[in-house]
Amino acid sequence: MHRVRLTTRLHYLSLWATQLLPIALIxxxxxxxxxxxxxxxxxxMYIGNDTPGAVTSYKVxxxxxxxxxxxxxxVQYCSNSPLFQVTCVVPSGFSLSAATLSYQSGVxxxxxxxxxxxxxxxxxxxxxxxxxxxxxxxxxxxxxxxxAGEFYARLQTFATADASGTPTDxxxxxxIVNNAYTVNAYVPPYLLFCVGVSIPSLNCANASGNYIxxxxxxxxxxxxxxxxxxxxxxxxxxxxxxxxxxxxTSGNNIINPLTLNGASxxxxxxxxxxxxxxxxxxxxxSILGPGTGYPTTPYDEPNLFKYNSGDVIASSTQASDLREYxxxxxxxxxxxxxxxxxxxxxxYVGVGxx
Numbered sequence: 001m002h003r004v005r006l007t008t009r010l011h012y013l014s015l016w017a018t019q020l021l022p023i024a025l026i027x028x029x030x031x032x033x034x035x036x037x038x039x040x041x042x043x044x045m046y047i048g049n050d051t052p053g054a055v056t057s058y059k060v061x062x063x064x065x066x067x068x069x070x071x072x073x074x075v076q077y078c079s080n081s082p083l084f085q086v087t088c089v090v091p092s093g094f095s096l097s098a099a100t101l102s103y104q105s106g107v108x109x110x111x112x113x114x115x116x117x118x119x120x121x122x123x124x125x126x127x128x129x130x131x132x133x134x135x136x137x138x139x140x141x142x143x144x145x146x147x148a149g150e151f152y153a154r155l156q157t158f159a160t161a162d163a164s165g166t167p168t169d170x171x172x173x174x175x176i177v178n179n180a181y182t183v184n185a186y187v188p189p190y191l192l193f194c195v196g197v198s199i200p201s202l203n204c205a206n207a208s209g210n211y212i213x214x215x216x217x218x219x220x221x222x223x224x225x226x227x228x229x230x231x232x233x234x235x236x237x238x239x240x241x242x243x244x245x246x247x248x249t250s251g252n253n254i255i256n257p258l259t260l261n262g263a264s265x266x267x268x269x270x271x272x273x274x275x276x277x278x279x280x281x282x283x284x285x286s287i288l289g290p291g292t293g294y295p296t297t298p299y300d301e302p303n304l305f306k307y308n309s310g311d312v313i314a315s316s317t318q319a320s321d322l323r324e325y326x327x328x329x330x331x332x333x334x335x336x337x338x339x340x341x342x343x344x345x346x347x348y349v350g351v352g353x354x
Contacts, residue, residue, distance in 0.1 A: 082172025093146025272305030
């Protein structure tokens with residue numbers, strides 16, 4: 001009886017903290033839309049970037065409830081209240097001084113009048129009868145208040161071009177700016193590697209067997225067998241798989257390994273392997289799985305076999321999903337090979353190249 005014992009050993013490279021950066025997932029919790037109280041119904045306001053102190057855009061949508069003469073719209077921002085009966089307090093750091101009107105629809109002809117203070121903007125046009133209609137106005141280069149928290153907008157429409165006289169329609173909105181919230185997640189380095197006589201469905205949990213029995217050897221027939229390996233890793237530079245161990249021995253008697261790749265030849269002492277599907281003899285399978293990586297030369301040549309302890313027999317140069325290799329073994333003996341039980345133990349080492 002002649003046996004090959006397969007063992008597995010996982011090997012991990014030393015990892016340096018500077019070699020793998022955690023993945024940062026940045027989640028911005030934005031409250032960008034607020035609704036007012038009455039009259040200008042509906043009314044909306046969107047903040048392009050709600051980070052405190054950010055220079056951003058403000059999109060204003062307001063609906064005139066009925067036909068009216070429209071000559072101006074006043075937009076005012078206050079830190080304390082949306083109510084017109086309450087004196088407006090300028091939000092700290094808030095500024096409309098560089099604001100521009102970048103878009104308008106629904107009613108045209110608006111332009112920005114001179115600012116009376118940093119929190120009040122008058123949009124003026126030639127008075128004319130309009131409505132009912134929804135007006136959309138985009139203000140660019142607005143500086144948010146400097147601290148996180150609520151603030152308010154007050155909207156008024158006027159028949160005059162300079163926001164003088166009694167307003168026609170009014171409405172208030174509540175707004176908020178928030179500090180950005182960062183959520184960090186760490187993906188640890190990993191190397192999945194297993195060896196067995198059989199590994200169904202590329203699942204290491206299904207791996208079985210670490211013993212191959214070639215039976216009785218003959219000078220007229222090539223003994224053959226297979227085992228399997230599954231590997232996966234997130235190592236940036238992929239992985240390598242190495243095999244180590246002696247050739248088949250029985251005491252002081254040996255079956256010579258194929259130190260140079262060669263074809264199977266009955267009647268000659270040979271022990272070798274490869275990682276491909278072969279026809280002479282018929283043994284082995286092609287690579288399976290969605291991952292990356294291939295057998296290394298010359299272990300990738302069909303019908304040619306080799307064995308040299310310490311050789312890297314498969315590798316990938318990038319991170320890999322599951323990849324399954326089938327290792328094909330052959331043994332041939334000469335007519336004068338001494339009788340005995342021949343055996344070896346092969347160790348496969350999977351290394352993640354982090």
